[in-house]
Amino acid sequence: xxxxxxxxxxxxxxxxxxxxxxxxxxxxxxxxxxxxxxxxxxxxxxxxxxxxxxxxxxxxxxxxxxxxxxxxxxxxxxxxxxxxxxxxxxxxxxxxxxxxxxxxxxxxxxxxxxxxxxxxxxxxxxxxxxxxxxxxxxxxxxxxxxxxxxxxxxxxxxxxxxxxxxxxxxxxxxxxxxxxxxxxxxxxxxxxxxxxxxxxxxxxxxxxxxxxxxxxxxxxxxxxxxxxxxxxxxxxxxxxxxxxxxxxxxxxxxxxxxxxxxxxxxxxxxxxxxxxxxxxxxxxxxxxxxxxxxxxxxxxxxxxxxxxxxxxxxxxxxxxxxxxxxxxxxxxxxxxxxxxxxxxxxxxxxxxxxxxxxxxxxxxxxxxxxxxxxxxxxxxxxxxxxxxxxxxxxxxxxxxxxxxxxxxxxxxxxxxxxxxxxxxxxxxxxxxxxxxxxxxxxxxxxxxxxxxxxxxxxxxxxxxxxxxxxxxxxxxxxxxxxxxxxxxxxxxxxxxxxxxxxxxxxxxxxxxxxxxxxxxxxxxxxxxxxxxxxxxxxxxxxxxxxxxxxxxxxxxxxxxxxxxxxxxxxxxxxxxxxxxxxxxxxxxxxxxxxxxxxxxxxxxxxxxxxxxxxxxxxxxxxxxxxxxxxxxxxxxxxxxxxxxxxxxxxxxxxxxxxxxxxxxxxxxxxxxxxxxxxxxxxxxxxxxxxxxxxxxxxxxxxxxxxxxxxxxxxxxxxxxxxxxxxxxxxxxxxxxxxxxxxxxxxxxxxxxxxxxxxxxxxxxxxxxxxxxxxxxxxxxxxxxxxxxxxxxxxxxxxxxxxxxxxxxxxxxxxxxxxxxxxxxxxxxxxxxxxxxxxxxxxxxxxxxxxxxxxxxxxxxxxxxxxxxxxxxxxxxx
Amino acid sequence: xxxxxxxxxxxxxxxxxxxxxxxxxxxxxxxxxxxxxxxxxxxxxxxxxxxxxxxxxxxxxxxxxxxxxxxxxxxxxxxxxxxxxxxxxxxxxxxxxxxxxxxxxxxxxxxxx
Numbered sequence: 006x007x008x009x010x011x012x013x014x015x016x017x018x019x020x021x022x023x024x025x026x027x028x029x030x031x032x033x034x035x036x037x038x039x040x041x042x043x044x045x046x047x048x049x050x051x052x053x054x055x056x057x058x059x060x061x062x063x064x065x066x067x068x069x070x071x072x073x074x075x076x077x078x079x080x081x082x083x084x085x086x087x088x089x090x091x092x093x094x095x096x097x098x099x100x101x102x103x104x105x106x107x108x109x110x111x112x113x114x115x116x117x118x119x120x121x122x123x124x125x126x127x128x129x130x131x132x133x134x135x136x137x138x139x140x141x142x143x144x145x146x147x148x149x150x151x152x153x154x155x156x157x158x159x160x161x162x163x164x165x166x167x168x169x170x171x172x173x174x175x176x177x178x179x180x181x182x183x184x185x186x187x188x189x190x191x192x193x194x195x196x197x198x199x200x201x202x203x204x205x206x207x208x209x210x211x212x213x214x215x216x217x218x219x220x221x222x223x224x225x226x227x228x229x230x231x232x233x234x235x236x237x238x239x240x241x242x243x244x245x246x247x248x249x250x251x252x253x254x255x256x257x258x259x260x261x262x263x264x265x266x267x268x269x270x271x272x273x274x275x276x277x278x279x280x281x282x283x284x285x286x287x288x289x290x291x292x293x294x295x296x297x298x299x300x301x302x303x304x305x306x307x308x309x310x311x312x313x314x315x316x317x318x319x320x321x322x323x324x325x326x327x328x329x330x331x332x333x334x335x336x337x338x339x340x341x342x343x344x345x346x347x348x349x350x351x352x353x354x355x356x357x358x359x360x361x362x363x364x365x366x367x368x369x370x371x372x373x374x375x376x377x378x379x380x381x382x383x384x385x386x387x388x389x390x391x392x393x394x395x396x397x398x399x400x401x402x403x404x405x406x407x408x409x410x411x412x413x414x415x416x417x418x419x420x421x422x423x424x425x426x427x428x429x430x431x432x433x434x435x436x437x438x439x440x441x442x443x444x445x446x447x448x449x450x451x452x453x454x455x456x457x458x459x460x461x462x463x464x465x466x467x468x469x470x471x472x473x474x475x476x477x478x479x480x481x482x483x484x485x486x487x488x489x490x491x492x493x494x495x496x497x498x499x500x501x502x503x504x505x506x507x508x509x510x511x512x513x514x515x516x517x518x519x520x521x522x523x524x525x526x527x528x529x530x531x532x533x534x535x536x537x538x539x540x541x542x543x544x545x546x547x548x549x550x551x552x553x554x555x556x557x558x559x560x561x562x563x564x565x566x567x568x569x570x571x572x573x574x575x576x577x578x579x580x581x582x583x584x585x586x587x588x589x590x591x592x593x594x595x596x597x598x599x600x601x602x603x604x605x606x607x608x609x610x611x612x613x614x615x616x617x618x619x620x621x622x623x624x625x626x627x628x629x630x631x632x633x634x635x636x637x638x639x640x641x642x643x644x645x646x647x648x649x650x651x652x653x654x655x656x657x658x659x660x661x662x663x664x665x666x667x668x669x670x671x672x673x674x675x676x677x678x679x680x681x682x683x684x685x686x687x688x689x690x691x692x693x694x695x696x697x698x699x700x701x702x703x704x705x706x707x708x709x710x711x712x713x714x715x716x717x718x719x720x721x722x723x724x725x726x727x728x729x730x731x732x733x734x735x736x737x738x739x740x741x742x743x744x745x746x747x748x749x750x751x752x753x754x755x756x757x758x759x760x761x762x763x764x765x766x767x768x769x770x771x772x773x774x775x776x777x778x779x780x781x782x783x784x785x786x787x788x789x790x791x792x793x794x795x796x797x798x799x800x801x802x803x804x805x806x807x808x809x810x811x812x813x814x815x816x817x818x819x820x821x822x823x824x825x826x827x828x829x830x831x832x833x834x835x836x837x838x839x840x841x842x843x844x845x846x847x848x849x850x851x852x853x854x855x856x857x858x859x860x861x862x863x864x865x866x867x868x869x870x871x872x873x874x875x876x877x878x879x880x881x882x
Numbered sequence: 883x884x885x886x887x888x889x890x891x892x893x894x895x896x897x898x899x900x901x902x903x904x905x906x907x908x909x910x911x912x913x914x915x916x917x918x919x920x921x922x923x924x925x926x927x928x929x930x931x932x933x934x935x936x937x938x939x940x941x942x943x944x945x946x947x948x949x950x951x952x953x954x955x956x957x958x959x960x961x962x963x964x965x966x967x968x969x970x971x972x973x974x975x976x977x978x979x980x981x982x983x984x985x986x987x988x989x990x991x992x993x994x995x
Binding site: 026029030031033034036037038040059060061062063065066069070072073 | 908909910913927928929930932933936937940948951953955956957958
């Protein structure tokens with residue numbers, strides 16, 4: 006056996022030597038025989054001829070020997086490959102069309118795969134073994150199981166859990182100003198954070214436990230190091246000012262690491278100084294599982310801990326909405342799922358990715374059907390080739406494998422072009438839609454993507470080879486010189502089948518596109534609850550400038566007057582939170598005269614606004630009044646509630662004059678505002694209340710300016726006014742109201758755009774495919790048409806005849822397509838809004854539209870068929 | 883020349899092994915030797931020898947070596963390996979058993995059944 010292997014390998018390696026030896030050996034044989042004949046008296050030439058004859062065909066036995074050696078396979082492969090390439094060059098128009106079609110399909114798949122690879126399969130490439138990391142959550146009271154945790158809880162978990170080799174905590178940090186010149190994204194982390202992630206600093210060191218005491222050191226990211234500090238190793242030990250506080254740089258993070266979240270990249274890390282209250286849950290926890298522990302085992306231990314904490318600290322760790330007497334559950338989730346929003350198994354990002362993958366898979370299917378029908382149409386010439394080769398002794402296997410090689414070669418060329426296309430496609434998909442929010446993502450064309458493209462190309466080649474191979478196989482079975490009608494029949498039925506496939510699959514994509522377009526329309530109809538559509542939004546931070554409420558309020562007032570002097574009266578408002586920016590605050594209240602149902606969540610969303618807010622934003626006050634000058638800091642506390650709150654707590658009473666309290670402070674309801682959307686566009690109706698700024702000072706507010714013309718033209722002026730007021734006020738993240746609104750809808754718009762493009766692409770491919778096949782079918786039936794016309798059919802009859810056959814095909818395809826789309830669109834339900842995936846009008850309407858479009862595609866060939874001159878046809882026979 | 887018969891499939895291998903067992907030979911020599919030992923009674927397709935030789939070499943029943951022939955030409959010589967020798971013995975025994983059984987069967991007279 007080893008001998009066999011060795012011979013095979015040497016046979017591969019020294020092909021030339023082998024051929025020489027073989028030739029020598031056979032030559033020796035023939036010559037020896039010839040010598041013998043010469044001895045018997047024959048002339049040398051005659052002797053040699055005899056010897057050769059007796060030998061029985063040198064070439065043939067050489068070939069047999071080669072086949073015995075088993076290297077014949079590569080030989081034939083190589084030959085088939087070169088033949089395929091030659092064939093492609095001979096038919097340039099066919100090749101170009103086929104290659105482009107395949108490039109589109111394969112390129113789209115490669116692009117989506119590269120994104121899926123970077124987001125789901127190998128996120129966080131610089132982190133060691135991300136699959137053994139887990140995120141740990143503490144349950145909120147009612148809103149989510151996956152909430153943040155408190156610092157004392159974190160310390161207990163870190164010290165006592167055996168299943169984790171280390172647990173670190175990270176805390177939110179607002180952007181920091183670096184030396185007042187740059188704004189950086191920052192994260193606060195515990196000293197073991199980098200350790201848990203398995204990272205080593207490329208300069209300096211990471212944090213030590215001592216650093217957590219003072220919190221005045223910093224670790225910078227590699228991109229920041231190179232960009233701002235020019236990669237200078239001397240940066241270690243340097244002091245920088247973050248938000249005007251000195252920090253010492255102690256280390257530089259390794260290349261390729263900008264934080265462990267996909268949605269946000271971090272430029273700088275500072276030590277976390279933990280909030281000692283167990284009631285304040287502000288931190289995200291990340292832990293590394295011990296090598297032999299499974300997640301389930303770690304979760305079990307975590308749950309025991311959670312119960313323990315609940316019993317020991319009932320004030321903070323006991324009670325949830327579902328079960329007020331139970332300790333708050335703590336959950337561990339695989340970190341990769343956590344960062345892709347896939348907690349508990351359902352995440353819209355993974356649904357989105359899955360749907361995208363499905364869509365491009367279908368596009369590729371259509372492309373393959375397209376190419377297959379091109380091949381079938383071209384196969385008349387091929388039939389002769391096949392017949393000849395078969396007659397010459399080629400086995401059926403050889404012929405079929407020849408086709409396979411040809412198809413796979415075509416697919417590989419298409420795949421190569423597709424890879425080029427996928428660069429562009431990948432960028433397009435990334436800049437739109439859900440993935441645009443993942444700013445800390447680096448999608449590369451790495452080996453995995455290349456391997457994927459290669460595999461998909463080969464698979465596609467094999468797939469669209471099925472039709473012509475089947476045909477070739479059946480052609481070899483029929484006797485040589487089979488009647489034309491038999492082979493033609495095969496061609497026709499294959500072509501018909503392919504059209505049906507293309508049409509049905511495109512319908513699925515078209516319907517999906519239709520559903521997304523309608524989702525977009527529905528979301529655009531959502532009532533946001535405010536009417537402001539032109540203006541400027543400026544985040545104001547007085548934190549470093551004022552240290553008491555009165556001076557802060559005075560500053561806001563000053564700013565208002567300055568802006569109104571330029572823009573106009575009643576154009577300025579202040580709000581702590583900009584609606585629909587994804588942020589929100591919640592607090593627990595109690596309502597006078599209202600007894601909550603057992604376990605009802607009394608934690609509500611709220612915001613602090615000034616008295617002009619409602620008029621500037623265009624929010625109706627439907628009862629009572631807005632905030633006004635009487636609501637000073639000395640006056641009784643007031644709030645304005647929204648309609649959602651009214652219907653929940655005072656459904657049959659006048660809400661004005663009612664009282665609510667929070668943390669012991671009582672407040673009177675003085676007005677009711679129109680309901681709206683506060684955090685996100687697709688949220689359910691939320692109850693919401695407002696505090697007046699005059700009674701609730703905050704150093705961070707958003708300046709909202711309403712303008713009569715485009716907001717963008719006012720930005721420089723407003724910027725100038727703010728710096729004039731006080732140059733220390735940081736001016737970042739200024740945006741116009743138009744931009745803000747556009748961003749909100751951008752995701753919806755992008756998804757609709759993306760799927761519409763695929764839908765259109767699919768339709769175009771199907772159209773081309775149908776048109777091509779119809780033309781081809783008409784050519785097949787030329788003789789039949791000629792005869793029909795000769796015996797009296799009018800051109801109109803012929804037109805209708807051909808048209809009708811096309812219609813049958815189209816209808817069959819569409820009917821099958823409707824069934825398929827009903828099945829496929831079910832997967833989209835998570836992503837849709839305001840419309841169900843089985844929406845009958847959409848499915849049926851688009852099906853009819855597709856039939857109409859296809860009818861048109863069939864018309865031209867039908868027309869051509871009817872213009873045939875019967876005399877010419879019959880004469881040609 | 884006595885009446886000639888076509889080779890039954892598979893018998894060529896055995897003949898080659900037998901021929902080589904009598905001493906190392908090059909391909910042409912094997913042909914000559916087979917003609918000798920069968921006294922020309924079996925027809926051997928000359929070219930078919932070579933695929934057979936290579937097959938036997940692959941199976942490890944023959945060893946090869948390039949050498950020089952009687953008339954000073956370069957030729958490839960084949961020799962039996964121990965495995966080849968064993969295979970030859972097995973096949974010979976089998977043939978003999980088969981031949982004996984066939985002969986007995988074909989000698990049966992009418993009354994002996």
